[in-house]
Amino acid sequence: MTGDEKPVEAAGAGVRAAHGEAAPLALIEASGDLRDPVIAGWSEGAERLFGYTAEEVLGRSLLDTLSGRGGQEAFRRLAEDGSGAPHRCESARKDGSEVVVAWAQHPLRVGSGPPERAIYLGRHVEQGTSAQAPAEPEPGVAQQLLRAILDHLPIVVGKYDRxxxxxxxxxxxxxxxGVKPGQLLGANILELYGSDMDASWGMRRALAGEAARDVSDxxxxxxxxxxxxxxxxxGEPDGAISVTLNASDARQKEIELRAKLQLIEKQQKVIRDLSTPIIEVWDKVLTLPMVGVVDSLRLSEVMDNLLSAIVSKDARYAxxxxxxxxxxxxxxxxHLIEMIDAIRxxxxxxxxTGIRSNVAQTMITLGVDLSGVTTVGNLRAGLKLCMRRMAATREAGRAPVK
Incomplete structure (x- = not known):
């Protein structure tokens, strides 16, 4: 693959070369539920035939994008058929016109479960042909499509005897x-793995008759x-097939996404810490100024930090x-009352300190009982109260015992 050529476009080029340019070909990759798949790849042939660019259709429903008269039913028959035989239907273009297309679906199946991806090959046919009449299977189309995929997509396919x-x-x-196609023919894959049981477990399971999936570097x-x-x-095990995809780009994007999420979480924590800082304003006196809307989640995090600070600084007042x-x-x-109880x-x-009038009215309306909580008008008054109480405690400690 050269330049910025997309894999599905490269595969389409291979198929066009096999069929010739007389009949325009559209190669479309779709994923998800194949009864209503989502477009994941869009070839140049598809762009020429339907008028949409790849940027316009990627992520859209294939049925909603291309279905003309009777088209949705034809695409559903493709999903139910699974044989790769073409079905003809009228497909919609971007300009609102319709074109008769013979569609063949080739599911990419792994194991015994339903396929999660498929390649759709669409060939423009003459307008006079009935859109409802099923077309005869074209000989060798599956082999041609497989050859195009093997030559242009970053995959490795292997078949093994029992x-x-x-x-x-x-x-x-x-x-x-680091190998050439066909270089390993005649070699035993289990011998290549040697004693590395972790690396060979997937192949051993397949040779035993069970499907498996593995990720390795x-x-x-x-x-x-x-x-x-x-x-x-x-029905007895008679070998295995492996399909290996070079997922380096996707893995790198996943790593980058996780790194971004971790950075966002760290930034959010910094923001939360800045919005609720714990300050030692006096010896053994901590203050926790709160700003904005305080929800239960934020208070829960603040409680953990405040209780840890009380223990570490041996604080007497918060x-x-x-x-x-x-x-x-x-x-x-x-949560506020629970925090006061935990401090005690x-x-x-x-x-x-500093309860606003509207907040006080809300607490009364909600029936919140703060009778067991010491409240004062503002932070300055709260700090003075702490200093007076600590002074009184020291005086009581110096008083002679009678």
Whole structure:
């Protein structure tokens, strides 16, 4: 693959070369539920035939985008048929016109479960042909499509006999794996793995008749492999097929996305810490100024941080300053009282300051009982109260015992 050529476009080029340019060909990759698939790849032939660019259709429903008269039913028959035989129907163009297209669907199946992706090959046919008449299967189309996929997509396909010996080995992905197509023919894959049981478990399961999937890092690339068992006419295991996809780009994007999410979480934590800082305003006196809307989740996080700070700094008082709080609800008020009780259990005293008039009215309306909580008008008054109480405690400690 050269330049910025898309995989599905490259595969389309291979199919066009096999069929000739007389009949325009559209190669479309779709994913999800194949009864109503989502467009995941769009070739140049599809753009020429239907008028849509790839940017316009990627992520859209295939049925909603291309279905003309009777088109949705034809696409559903394709999904139910599964034989790869073409079905003709009228398909919609971007300009609103319709064109008769013979569609063939080739599911990409892994194991015994339903396929999650498929390649749709659409060939423009003459307008005079009935849209409802099923077309005869074109000989060799499946082989031509497979050849195009192997030559242009970053995959490696292998077939093995019941002993694990390669009988087929091909695909463009062999370049990144450091081998040539067919180089491993006649080799035993289990012997290549040697004593590495972790690396060979997927193939061993497939040879035993069970499908498997594995992700590994080889030759500096990330590979995702599906192992599919092959059965003979009597249903007994008779070898296996492996389909390996070079998932390095997707893996790198996943790593980058996780890194971004971690960065966002760290930034959110910094923002939360800045919005509710714990400040030691006096010896053994901590204050926690709160700003904005305080919800139960934020209060839960603040409680953990505040209780840890009380223990680490051996604080006697914790002032909860609500001057900047705009509103509270029932859960918030309940968490606030629980925080005061938790502070008291640590041998300290919680003092609430700066309750606004509207917040006070809300608490009364909600029936919040703050009778057991010390409240003062503002932070300055709260700090003075703490200083007076600590001074009184020291004086009581110096008084002679009679």
């Amino acid at each position: 002993e694990g010996v390669f009988t087929f080995h091909d695909g463009k992905g062999t370049e990144a794996a 080889v030759q500096g690339a990330s590979w995702e492999t599906w192992y599919v068992p092959v059965h003979d006419a009597h 002032i909860l300053d609500l001057t900047g709080v705009d509103a509270v609800d029932t859960d918030t008020a309940r 259990l640590l041998g300290a005293e919680g003092i609430v």
